[in-house]
Amino acid sequence: MSVRQGMLALLAEEPMHCYHLRQRFEERTGGTWPLNIGQAYTTVQRLVRDGLVELVPDGATLPGDDAPPADDGASPHRDEISSADDGAPEAARGRLATRSRSPQHVERYRLTAAGRDEVAAWWATPVVRGTPARDELAIKIALAVTAPGVDVRAVVQAQRTETMRALRDYTRLAAEQGPDLTWALVLDNLVFATEAEVRWLDHVEARIARAESGATGRSPSMDAGSQGGPASTGAVSGGAR
């Protein structure tokens, strides 16, 4: 999830304080990706640096312009502490600027023309999957298939049980949730992604069974005590593609 793009999309709806931006982000994504206020603050500062967001000039009136609570642990002054390792000069300037104001007068941000273009481009462009992220499970299964002495079926089953448990928990949450469409959609995403993992594990097991039966060769790890060799390893890897 791009926090940066999400924040731009929210700022396109109305200018707001960093505090409100973070709050709105969590509300609108069902609270599934909680944002550290420091992270929110740093992201906004980078958007300012990139010319996509700007401070609303002093004195401008904004819709829904209520101040954040001063003692909720997320005031701008505390943001400064949590984002202090950012090191960006812009962030430092922002912190200095914020220090000189009371919580009732913190900065409000709005999109620049370039920011509006960026948001429009985001909505118009599909999310590109690009290079798959390193997936520990995929790596683990790939290694288990060829590692000597590893019962790959047991590895697959243990994972399937754990993933089903997670799927059941998401399903319970979804069943209990009220008519909150945002949260329902976020949960659906988790449910379908988790289900896909279970299906993939089923597929892995079927591939292994086929390899075991000799249709595409045998994996060294499926022969107890076998140390394996390049030829048989290749046969199973080929079958798993």
Place this chain on the structure above:
Amino acid sequence: MSGPVLLRLTGVTRVHGHGEAQVHALRGVDLEVRLGELVAVMGPSGSGKSTLLTLAGGLDTPSTGTVEVAGEQIDSLDQNRRARLRRRGVGYVFQDFNLVPALTAAENISLPRELDGIPARKARREALRALDDVGLREVADRFPEEMSGGQRQRVAIARALVGPRRLLLADEPTGALDSLTGEDVMRLLRARVDAGAAGLLVTHEPRFAAWADRTIFLRDGVVVDSTGDRPSPESLLAARPHA
């Protein structure tokens, strides 16, 4: 889960065929399903899922081991008593609904009760109540072909739990339904189990198995694992934002 055990399989083995043609469909399966509990069974084709369901419903008897439904050892009953226990105690839900096309929804539900000697008027009252329970009173006098797939399956669920039946056996109940309708059916199945039944669900759809309290995994006739009925330690259930 702390309700009384409604279904108990102990050391159940089912062997088909003889000699070298022998096939072990199930090997030493132990399983308990309690009132208020929904258990899903998953596994690849040929793993023994359907055999398990058939034995649990008394449609077949184990080669060794015992099957108890509501405290009665079903495999030790003669055919008549077993049929009566099936009729009164066990309801089935299938992928293809298995409703009688020439009967209305209410008649489909009241039929097994009438076969069990309940007067037609009382059986109809029960059927209408059962339709109320699944939110389908308005289809009482419709024939199956006049209903959507989701409605048919809800009628089948109503029929499965009409009268004193408390054990619900479901074989791929969402197989013929689209994603959202399948979810509606699972929500209903879950609610009916919560309201006072025990359910055993065979499915190859992880998303629908996830409605169960726990899932057991069968492979080559053996239960190889179970999710248990407790949430994962790192579950979102503990960290949900809208708790």
